[in-house]
Each structure stands twice: as structure tokens, then as C-alpha cells.
Amino acid sequence: MVRCPPKDDSYRTLDSTDWLSALVANHIARTKPTPCPCHGKVYVFRGQGAARTGGHQGAKLIDVARRAEVSTGTVSNVLNRPDRVTEATRAKVEQAIADLGFVRGGAVSEHVAHWRRNSFATWLFTPAVSGWYPKKAPQEARPVPLLGEPWPGVPARGRGASDRADACWLPIAKGLTPQGLRHTHRTVMEDLGTEKVLMDDRMGHIDGSLSARYAHVTPCMRKRLMLGLTEQWEAALSARLLICPESPVGVLNDLLRPRHQGR
Secondary structure, three states: OOOOOOOHHHHHOOOOOHHHHHHHHHHHHHHHOOOOOOOOOOOOEEEOOOOOOOOOOOOOOHHHHHHHOOOOHHHHHHHHOOOHHOOOHHHHHHHHHHHHHOOOOOHHHHHOOOOOOHHHHHHHHHHHHHHOOOOEOOOOOOEEEEEOOOOOOOOOOOHHHHHHHOEEEOOOOOOHHHHHHHHHHHHHHHHOOOOOOHHHHHOOOHHHHOOOHHHHOHHHHHHHHHHHHHHHHHHHHHHHOOOHOHHHHHHHHHHHHHHOOOO
């Protein structure tokens, strides 16, 4: 999934849990990624759209919200989650869209074929783990403004987002980086009692000690690790379900729904 590994010899085959393989396969089937124009490669995850240019004169999301006399969050729900909006409100927003000739994406922006390293950290990873957008000229670091509904909040976008916000996220793991997740995975394996030879194999480490020559990864070792990671995944979903049975994130909501219905 990462085009440029830190070392040329870091390519290796990894075991994947069934639930993770299913998530990736479903994502690819749903998004149908195509080759990017810059590298000609196909990426699993599309990046954030390009910034709106000054030459575009069409209606904006805020214009639709003002005409329909609703919040931009409500307009976003009509476009992305219409089942969360009453029929009367949805009709008002759809009429405003038609009156203004609002075009979603299109001439304004589209998702690019892949994330750039800095944009992924700025707009996705860092806000998710710290609750703050990082400092990026000309803006200082700032909390992620949230619209209160649907719970646990949806980031407010566009002009005046802070004024329209109801709350902001609390940090989950302030200071965490993508590289830090690699360290976390090693710690998780330690906690599961995974054999050192398998941990080294999975992390891409080479143990040059004499004792390492007499230890080899076995299918049973791999199976135990996959079962342990699956148990942790299931426990995490169960804990999340206790907080709230729904999520504004479509993928997570689809995972929670059958658990909630089966209670």
C-alpha cells in the first residue's frame, strides 16, 4: 500500500487476518481505484481533493446552506447521509441545490488518486489521534471543529467552521505518528506472547545471533498470532458498540450494525 518503503529490502510477505483482508477487498470493490496520472500506479486509498481555485465562480456548499436556511452540516448530510435528514429538510436542500446549480465536486475539486505524505498527516492522521490540525503556514495549530450531530461529531469544513462548531475532539494518542503504529504492533505481539522469531519476521528485522539460526517460523505460530489479533479486533468493536451503536463513518457503522442487531 506504500509506494516508497524506507529500505529497498523491506518488501516481504505478511500474514493478514480475515477481517482486515475483507475490509481492504470491500474498499477496493467499492471505490474501484484507477491509475494516477503522476506515477501510473494504482493506489488503494484516494487522497484529499485539490484546493478550490480562485477561478471557480459556481455556488458553494455554504451558498446552498444559506438559501435553504440550514447549516452546512445539514447540506453535507443530504449529500452523503440523506437517511439522517427529515424529508422536509431534504426537500428544501435539494431545491436550493437545483436553484443555485450547485455541482458537487466536478469543477470544484475531486479526490486525487492517492494521499501525499504531508496531506495524509495534516488532514487525516494527526487530527484523528490528537484532535488538532497541525501547524501549517499560514495557519497555527488548532482544534478540529465538530458539528455535534451525528455523534461523535463530524468535522466542520469551510469558512467559519470554528464559529459553526459545537465541540472539538479530545486526543486519543497525542504525539502518535504512522511510524509509531509500527512500534505499537510490536508491543501488541509481545502482549500476545508471540515468538521472537515470528515478530522479527513480521517486522522485517534480522537477528544475527547464533540462537536465531535454530528457530524457525511455523504455521502454528502464524495461526496463533492471527487468532490473537482477531480477538483484540472483536473486543475493540464490542467496546465501541457499548459507547454508541452507530457511527457517521460508513465502514465502522457497517461493522457495528450486525452486532447491534444480534444483541
